[in-house]
Amino acid sequence: MAHPQKRRYDAIVVGGGHNGLVNGAYLAKAGLETLIVERRHLVGGAAITEELVPGFWFTTFSYALSLLRPDIIHELELTKHGFMPLLMSSTFAPGRDGEYLLFGQDHQRNLKEVSRHSPRDADAYDQYEHDISRVCQALKPLLDNVPPNLFSKDPEELVAMSALAQHMRDLEPRVLHNAVRLLTGSAADFLDDYFESDLLKGYLASSSIIGTKVGPRSQGSGLVLLYHNLGEHDGVFGAWAFHKGGNGGFTQVLARAAQAFGAEILLEAPVSAVTTSNGRATGVALEDGTEIAGDVVVSALDPRRTFLELVNPRQLPADLVENIERFRFQGTSAKVNFALDGLPTFPGLGAGPDLYRGFTNIGPSMDYLEKAYDEAKYGWYSSAPYIDGAIQSTIDPDMAPPGKHVMSCFVQYAPYHLKGSDWDRERDNLGDVVQRTLESFFPGFSSLILHREVVTPLDIERVVGLTEGNIFAGEFLAPQMFFFRPAPGWNQYRTPIDGYYQCGSGTHPGGCVMGAPGKLASQQILKDRQQAR
Amino acid sequence: MYLTTPFHPRVEARNETGLWSHWSGYLVAEKYQLSEKFEYFAIRNAVGVFDSTPLYKYQFSGADAEKFLSGVLARDIRKCRIGQAHYTFWCDDRGFVIEDGVVLRQAADRFLLTSARPNLAYFSNLIGHDRVYIDEVTEQLATLAVQGPRSRQVLTALAPEVERLDYFHLTEAKLGGTEVTVSRTGYTGDLGYEIWAAADDAISVWDAVVEEGAGHGLLPFGQIALLMARIEAGLLLIDIDFESSRYAWNDEHRSTPLELGFGWMLRGLDPDRAFIGHRAIKREIDEETSRWRMVGLIVDWKAYDEMYQQAGLVPPKDHLPVTEEFMLYDRDYQRVGYATSFMYSPMLQRHIALARVRPDLAQVGQAVDLEVTVNHRYQRVAAHVARLPLFNPQRKTA
Numbered sequence: 001m002a003h004p005q006k007r008r009y010d011a012i013v014v015g016g017g018h019n020g021l022v023n024g025a026y027l028a029k030a031g032l033e034t035l036i037v038e039r040r041h042l043v044g045g046a047a048i049t050e051e052l053v054p055g056f057w058f059t060t061f062s063y064a065l066s067l068l069r070p071d072i073i074h075e076l077e078l079t080k081h082g083f084m085p086l087l088m089s090s091t092f093a094p095g096r097d098g099e100y101l102l103f104g105q106d107h108q109r110n111l112k113e114v115s116r117h118s119p120r121d122a123d124a125y126d127q128y129e130h131d132i133s134r135v136c137q138a139l140k141p142l143l144d145n146v147p148p149n150l151f152s153k154d155p156e157e158l159v160a161m162s163a164l165a166q167h168m169r170d171l172e173p174r175v176l177h178n179a180v181r182l183l184t185g186s187a188a189d190f191l192d193d194y195f196e197s198d199l200l201k202g203y204l205a206s207s208s209i210i211g212t213k214v215g216p217r218s219q220g221s222g223l224v225l226l227y228h229n230l231g232e233h234d235g236v237f238g239a240w241a242f243h244k245g246g247n248g249g250f251t252q253v254l255a256r257a258a259q260a261f262g263a264e265i266l267l268e269a270p271v272s273a274v275t276t277s278n279g280r281a282t283g284v285a286l287e288d289g290t291e292i293a294g295d296v297v298v299s300a301l302d303p304r305r306t307f308l309e310l311v312n313p314r315q316l317p318a319d320l321v322e323n324i325e326r327f328r329f330q331g332t333s334a335k336v337n338f339a340l341d342g343l344p345t346f347p348g349l350g351a352g353p354d355l356y357r358g359f360t361n362i363g364p365s366m367d368y369l370e371k372a373y374d375e376a377k378y379g380w381y382s383s384a385p386y387i388d389g390a391i392q393s394t395i396d397p398d399m400a401p402p403g404k405h406v407m408s409c410f411v412q413y414a415p416y417h418l419k420g421s422d423w424d425r426e427r428d429n430l431g432d433v434v435q436r437t438l439e440s441f442f443p444g445f446s447s448l449i450l451h452r453e454v455v456t457p458l459d460i461e462r463v464v465g466l467t468e469g470n471i472f473a474g475e476f477l478a479p480q481m482f483f484f485r486p487a488p489g490w491n492q493y494r495t496p497i498d499g500y501y502q503c504g505s506g507t508h509p510g511g512c513v514m515g516a517p518g519k520l521a522s523q524q525i526l527k528d529r530q531q532a533r
Numbered sequence: 534m535y536l537t538t539p540f541h542p543r544v545e546a547r548n549e550t551g552l553w554s555h556w557s558g559y560l561v562a563e564k565y566q567l568s569e570k571f572e573y574f575a576i577r578n579a580v581g582v583f584d585s586t587p588l589y590k591y592q593f594s595g596a597d598a599e600k601f602l603s604g605v606l607a608r609d610i611r612k613c614r615i616g617q618a619h620y621t622f623w624c625d626d627r628g629f630v631i632e633d634g635v636v637l638r639q640a641a642d643r644f645l646l647t648s649a650r651p652n653l654a655y656f657s658n659l660i661g662h663d664r665v666y667i668d669e670v671t672e673q674l675a676t677l678a679v680q681g682p683r684s685r686q687v688l689t690a691l692a693p694e695v696e697r698l699d700y701f702h703l704t705e706a707k708l709g710g711t712e713v714t715v716s717r718t719g720y721t722g723d724l725g726y727e728i729w730a731a732a733d734d735a736i737s738v739w740d741a742v743v744e745e746g747a748g749h750g751l752l753p754f755g756q757i758a759l760l761m762a763r764i765e766a767g768l769l770l771i772d773i774d775f776e777s778s779r780y781a782w783n784d785e786h787r788s789t790p791l792e793l794g795f796g797w798m799l800r801g802l803d804p805d806r807a808f809i810g811h812r813a814i815k816r817e818i819d820e821e822t823s824r825w826r827m828v829g830l831i832v833d834w835k836a837y838d839e840m841y842q843q844a845g846l847v848p849p850k851d852h853l854p855v856t857e858e859f860m861l862y863d864r865d866y867q868r869v870g871y872a873t874s875f876m877y878s879p880m881l882q883r884h885i886a887l888a889r890v891r892p893d894l895a896q897v898g899q900a901v902d903l904e905v906t907v908n909h910r911y912q913r914v915a916a917h918v919a920r921l922p923l924f925n926p927q928r929k930t931a
Contacts, residue, residue, distance in 0.1 A: 073882050074834050084880065086578060089571035105568035137847055234879055235850030244578060357571070395750070397579050397683060402748020 004266050004292050009035045011525070012284050012294035014271045014310065015465075015504065017045020018251050020300030022518030023503040024265075025076050025258035027296075030526050034263040035292065037284065039270040039465065042248075043255045045300075046464045046471065047513050049248025053451045055401040056339040059246035060455060061464060061471070063335075063390050063408040064088075064359070066231030066240040067514040068250075069144060075519075081256040082249070085233060085241035086395045088358030093203040094441045095364040098348050101199055102355065117197040124194040128204075129238075132229050134175045135182060136237040141167065142482070143230060143509045146520050147491050150483040182222040184478065188366055190222050198365040206363040206386060209412060211471045211511065213332040215373030216366050224476050231512070240359070242392050246399065247513055254515075274299070274310045274500055281500035296499050296525055300518070302466055302473035303327050303486035303506035307495070316496050323487035327506075328477060331457035331469030332376055334414035336434040339451035340405040343391065344442035353394045360389035362441060372413055379419030381430055384437055386412045404450070409434055416457040416468040423458035430454055472511025473504050482508055493521035494528070501525055535560045538586035539675040539735030543743070547753050554756055557587040557649075564755035570852050570879065572754035573761045576721050577880055579750030580681035582742060583759055585720070585727065586735075589651055590670045593644040597663035602644060604808050605659055606636065607790060608798040611806075613638045618701045618716050621646075622795055628813025629778035629787040630795070631655070632771060635718050637703050637729075645670070645729070649771045655779070659809075675735035679742055680725030680762075682928055683749040688715065688726055690745050695726065700930040709734075709741025720759060722766020724928040760854045764874045764887060767829060767921030769793060773856045774827070774873045774887055789817055792889065794827035794921060826895035829923045830861075830872060832884035832903060833915040844908045850877040850884070860904040861888060862913055869894055869901060878924065885923050886916070894918065 009032075013024040016038030024036040042048060046061040065085055073083060093101040101117070103110045115122040148160035168176060181190055187208030191201045205216035208225035215221065233239035243250040255265060270287040274297050283293040299306040307316060307324045343351040363369050363386045372382035388410040393400035400406045411434050418426060431454040438445045457469025466473055474480055485491055486506045493501050503521030505511035536559045538544070544562055552563035561584065566572055575581040593602060602610040608621040615638050622633040634648040653669050660667070679688055688695040692706035695715055703716035711734035719725035730738045743751060760770070769775055778787045790799060791814070799814065817823055841848035854876045861870040870890035878885045890901060897920050902913035 070834070070838075070882070079880065079882050083882070084578065086574050087568065087570050087879070089566065089568040105566075105570065109567060133847065234852070234877065234882075235848055237847070354566075395574070395578075397748070397750035404748075 002266055002268060003290070004035055005264055006033065006035075008293040009033045010294070011035070011296040011298060012037060012292060013298045013300055013503070014274070014284060015039075015045065015300030016043035016255070016265060016267075017300055017464075017504070018047050018254060018513050018515055019503050019505060019518035020045070020298075021251060021254040021258050022072060022076070022515040023298055023300060023522050024263040025254065025261050026519055026522035027525065028258060028261035028263035029076070030522070032296075035266060035294070036258065036263055037266045037269045037271055037286070037292075039268070041268050043265060043267070044248050044251035046460065046466060047247035047251045049246035052453055053339050056404070056406050056451065057246060057399040058337045058406055058453060059248065059392065059408045060337065060453070061335060061460060062247045062513055063392070063410065064240045065243050065247065065250060065513055066228075066233055066238070067512040068231070069514060069516050069519065070232070071144065072515045072519055076254070076257045077260075078253055078257055081253045081260065082244065083253045084244035084249075086244060088240055088242055088395065090354055090356075091358045091361065092355045093199065093361040093364070094346055095199040099199055099364070100346065100349065101203055114197070114200060117199055118195070121195045121197050121200055125200070128194045131174075131178050132226070133237045134172075135179045135226060136230050138171050138175050138179060139226075139230065143514070143516050146493070146524055147482050147508050149489060149492055151489045179226075182226040184219065185222045186217050186219050187221040187225040188217040190225070191216075191366070198367070202363045202365040202368055203361050205366050205369055206361050206388065209369060209373065209386065210388065210410070211333055212476050213330050213376060213413070213415065215370045217370050218373070220477055223478060223481070227476055227510070227512070231514075242390070242395050244396055244398075246392060246396075250513065271310065274497075276311065276315065276497055276500070279315070280498040296501065296529070298501045298503050298521060298525065300504045302329070302470070302504055303502070304329070304467045305465065306502045306504065306506070311497060311500065320487050320490060320496065327480060327486055328475040329416070329468035329470040330475060331416040331460060331466070331471065332413045333469070333471050334381075334411040334430060334457060335453075335455035336409045336411055336431050337453040337455070338407040338409070338449055339400070340391070340407055340448045341450055342403065342448050343394070343405060344438070344445050344448065346442055356391040356394045358390075360391070362387035362389065362437060376413030376415045379415060379417060381414040381418070381426070381433065382412070383433060385414070385434060387434060387437060389438075409438070414457055416461070423456040427454050427456050427459075430456060473506040474510070476510060481510065485510060493517075493524040538584055539732040540584045540586065540677065540739050543736060543739045544584055544753070552755075556756070557589070559587040561587065562753070562755040564757050565753045569755065569757035569761070572752055572758035573852070573879065575750060575752040575754060576681045576723055576758060576762050578682065579752070580679060580683040580687050580746050581752050581754040581758065582739070582746070583678040583680065583754050585676045585678050586674070588647045588649065588671070588676060590674050590676075591646045591648070591653065591656065592668045592670045593646060593665060594642055594668075595663075595665040596642055597665045598642045598644055601660065601663045601665040602636070603806060605656065607795070607808055607810060607814070609803060609806060610636065610638075610644070615640055616702055616704065618703055618718055620701070621798065622790060624790065624810030624814065625778045626809055626813065627778070628789050628810040628817055629781075629784070630775060630790055630793060631777050631779055633769065633795075637714070637716055639703070639714070650777060673732055675730050675732050675738070677728045677730070677735070677738055677742065678719050678721075678725060679728065680719045680721040680723050682724055683746070683751070684725050687742065687746045687749055687751065691741055698726070709737040711737055713738060720766070720768055721762035722768060722922050722924055722929060723762065723926060757853065761852055761876060764854055764876050764885065765878050765880060765922065765924035767887065767923060769827070769887065770874070788825070789823060790814060791817055791823045792825040792827065821892070823892050825870065825889035826892045827887065827889050827921070828895050829919040829921045830886040830888045830901070830903065830916045831881070831919045831923065832886070833917070834883060836915040837884060840907060840912060840914050846907070852877050852879055859886065861890060862902045862904065863894070864900070864902070872903060880924050887921070890918065
């Protein structure tokens with residue numbers, strides 16, 4: 001195991017996922033001697049790229065970029081270190097019986113594509129995009145600021161609450177109402193108000209279920225839909241990009257930026273506990289017994305590990321422990337990644353690369369998605385799952401040998417808790433289900449497969465450390481967001497232990513490769529240090 | 534009727550947009566894909582090919598070719614060895630820039646010069662008693678630019694001599710069964726090459742390169758992607774960033790080499806070389822009379838975002854180059870320069886511009902305000918001066 005260069009640091013960040021790296025980079029940039037400790041042999045957490053077969057680079061878990069806050073790109077000077085979000089120039093949504101939606105970069109052309117399925121959906125699509133963008137513009141400030149503490153009588157918090165209320169009051173009624181409909185309602189209700197095409201609704205509703213144990217008709221799916229549109233790429237809400245070298249390429253950029261600001265990264269250094277003395281964090285103890293002293297300790301792990309594993313829950317208020325114990329994880333997503341000998345063929349369209357220069361969305365109708373969810377409700381994985389495919393090698397030739405491809409498939413639903421079986425038994429069966437599903441849309445798909453990697457929620461938990469394999473480090477459910485993420489009163493990155501902070505995706509604003517939790521936590525830490533002087 | 538280049542059958546087959554424009558009388562693709570930005574990323578992350586045949590090309594030969602060019606071109610051609618290329622420019626006798634171009638030295642007495650506009654009469658009228666022959670070979674030579682980080686790999690597979698070709702050097706090579714010249718030059722600011730082939734061989738060259746590049750993400754790219762790349766690369770464009778002094782109506786529309794940032798090509802100026810404009814240029818250097826300096830500008834992202842947010846708008850990040858003039862001001866609202874090319878750079882994730890500013894404000898980091906329109910009103914947004922090129926990957930020269 002490697003050893004830290006110093007015995008004492010101003011700040012120690014536990015966990016080198018993207019939020020840990022962002023947090024460490026900001027702290028180092030502010031002049032703190034910062035150490036980032038990572039359990040594995042590489043940083044990135046769930047945002048890693050691995051060469052599983054020679055020449056084939058797999059985005060094992062996280063696979064695309066959208067919600068990353070633009071201010072982080074600038075403030076951490078990421079372009080200097082190789083930040084390169086590659087444009088996904090198309091989105092392909094195959095349907096049944098040769099139907100499909102193929103979107104590209106020409107908006108008016110896309111409207112014609114919608115029109116092919118339903119002429120009235122064409123301007124409805126424009127209206128929908130505009131309405132969603134208005135809501136995103138209204139809510140964006142919430143992603144970029146520490147949320148107020150609803151339960152505090154501190155004058156500063158009361159001012160923040162009043163500013164938030166004022167911000168909401170200033171919104172146009174239609175924008176505020178749409179926001180509430182999305183935050184509390186179902187994606188299906190929202191989409192049904194605009195569209196009639198099943199294929200289009202299936203495609204759009206796919207964003208309402210990703211990473212979350214809801215179906216498009218569940219209340220709460222609207223929030224997930226909105227969340228996935230809150231991201232932006234080069235100024236366009238809801239647009240996604242593939243980072244050069246996959247999301248692992250991105251976290252390597254973050255690591256270089258953090259190091260350039262002076263942060264030290266210690267790999268293969270699992271932390272067994274945060275050490276405390278008199279209610280104050282004093283550093284970390286590694287599993288090999290090494291103790292490293294730190295004025296500030298920041299956990300980039302999920303809330304369960306942050307509060308119940310790294311520290312002794314007996315040190316914490318009982319209501320917080322209770323809230324964390326009932327915090328919903330219930331991971332429901334899996335990945336199946338392929339090395340392919342060529343591009344899949346879609347009947348009628350062939351195997352042209354322009355089909356695959358973005359997401360390939362297997363969710364041909366709202367019914368399809370809802371039925372896939374039905375099975376998860378009763379403790380089993382979908383027999384016809386939703387798949388978000390991405391053949392990144394069509395955009396980044398460095399990810400596969402010439403003429404060959406890698407395909408990342410995000411799969412839902414695959415609930416962490418299986419009824420009457422377990423994931424070690426079902427892993428290959430899940431791979432077969434996904435393969436069969438792809439085969440049904442792309443005849444001959446199986447014959448292209450050179451290698452298959454199945455990543456179940458259990459694997460996500462084992463490898464990355466995300467509890468129950470929840471990709472957002474905690475479900476995106478209204479009672480677990482904003483004022484309440486991860487627990488009422490503890491939404492401002494602090495913990496009841498002085499000097500111990502949280503910065504993972506289990507804090508506001510949440511998961512996805514966004515970096516906001518890492519950044520906002522660093523602001524809070526720096527503010528507290530300033531006030532302590 | 535427009536002209537077509539020797540690559541046209543292939544260009545036409547690949548252009549999926551039906552969007553064309555005219556360049557020096559030739560039909561050229563605006564973009565091949567519905568997304569020019571995707572083509573731009575082929576240049577920056579894979580490999581792209583661009584048909585640059587419409588550039589004017591002049592062959593200079595004869596015993597006095599070097600002597601002639603050293604008196605006509607401002608950059609000292611005598612320092613350009615055989616097998617080397619120079620970015621160069623030529624001036625009028627008042628030291629104002631006429632044009633810029635690239636010159637390839639193929640032999641002691643043979644040079645190939647490109648220019649954006651016709652210059653044959655201009656050069657021919659300067660021959661005097663020199664033993665030099667000038668032939669326009671624009672139509673005889675097809676030029677295919679192969680640009681991007683994978684360009685070396687693709688071309689080396691076809692012609693191994695490309696692997697060791699240095700920046701701004703050229704080599705004869707056999708490519709797709711035909712004799713060509715390959716130069717390590719281009720207009721993208723990236724690793725890249727240009728293939729110079731006989732017009733009759735154009736198709737076989739295109740086919741060989743496109744076939745070899747297929748597994749490397751190769752895409753043909755059009756005018757728009759090229760014009761995006763060149764702004765990042767700090768490469769000036771005639772009639773956008775400067776005008777030919779031959780056709781300018783007044784000196785406000787003329788530029789000196791120092792004003793355009795060409796000073797580096799005049800370093801170690803030989804006092805005995807009497808090229809056209811040398812006296813005026815020397816005077817400008819000695820007396821520091823330049824009116825402007827060409828610089829890069831980077832817009833303050835925070836100020837830009839806030840300006841639009843406050844206006845109730847989503848801050849636009851449009852990668853399409855805007856080639857209108859934007860005024861630059863100091864904090865006292867005095868005009869201190871103007872930007873000529875403006876865009877949002879996806880690689881730099883910033884709004885950038887090529888601009889000229891007063892020489893005393895040309896140092897890196899200097900703050901200036903850029904005037905834009907927001908909600909139909911002029912507004913100023915903070916920017917700072919940056920060194921050109923704004924995007925300059927190591928691989929370009931490595």
